[in-house]
Amino acid sequence: MTENLIEFRLMKQSDAENIAAIEEMTFAMPWSRNDFWKEAINDNAIYVVGVLDNKVIAYGGVWVSFEEAQVTNIAVHPDYRSQGIGTKLFSRLIEEIKKRGVTALTLEVRPSNEAALKLYEKFNLKSVGRRKGYYLDNGEDALIMWNTKI
Numbered sequence: 001m002t003e004n005l006i007e008f009r010l011m012k013q014s015d016a017e018n019i020a021a022i023e024e025m026t027f028a029m030p031w032s033r034n035d036f037w038k039e040a041i042n043d044n045a046i047y048v049v050g051v052l053d054n055k056v057i058a059y060g061g062v063w064v065s066f067e068e069a070q071v072t073n074i075a076v077h078p079d080y081r082s083q084g085i086g087t088k089l090f091s092r093l094i095e096e097i098k099k100r101g102v103t104a105l106t107l108e109v110r111p112s113n114e115a116a117l118k119l120y121e122k123f124n125l126k127s128v129g130r131r132k133g134y135y136l137d138n139g140e141d142a143l144i145m146w147n148t149k150i
């Protein structure tokens with residue numbers, strides 16, 4: 001299985017180009033290569049990537065504030081979704097943030113995003129509220145999810 005050949009590690013600046021390409025394919029308001037270039041050296045950010053044949057095919061990250069972390073982005077390349085890679089990536093990301101003393105994790109997600117909701121529920125994130133009209137591209141609400149004991 002592909003997922004066994006993937007190496008998961010922390011993001012480097014040289015990954016920014018590959019990551020930005022996946023962002024473009026995935027999100028209505030994608031972050032740029034330069035955004036990820038800066039994130040790779042942001043002391044308050046932690047990103048993990050999944051690499052297959054020297055190419056990033058999955059990435060996800062957080063901003064850390066004291067004992068809390070907020071997910072900024074997470075995506076798997078469209079060709080590799082629904083194969084368990086997002087689960088492995090998220091699990092590694094949580095391992096990395098726990099090493100930094102983080103105990104609580106939060107994020108926003110579209111209620112229509114079934115795959116993401118399933119992924120987060122696997123890691124015990126629970127929906128605790130909504131931000132009305134949060135997503136500017138279509139006015140969709142965001143669900144706010146928390147796990148206060150990761």
Ligand SMILES: CC(C)(COP(=O)(O)OP(=O)(O)OC[C@H]1O[C@@H](n2cnc3c(N)ncnc32)[C@H](O)[C@@H]1OP(=O)(O)O)[C@@H](O)C(=O)NCCC(=O)NCCS
Nearest residue numbers: 074075076081082083084085086087109114115116118119
């Ligand atoms: C969300 C995302 C990162 C999940 O990664 P993935 O590798 O596809 O997820 P996994 O294969 O590990 O599956 C995680 C869970 O979601 C479920 N799932 C996967 N694809 C699904 C789909 N298309 N529809 C519904 N559920 C799905 C799986 O069944 C799995 O649950 P299970 O283990 O209980 O069966 C990926 O789909 C993605 O990149 N989506 C676009 C970007 C995005 O929406 N990011 C999140 C923004 S908040």
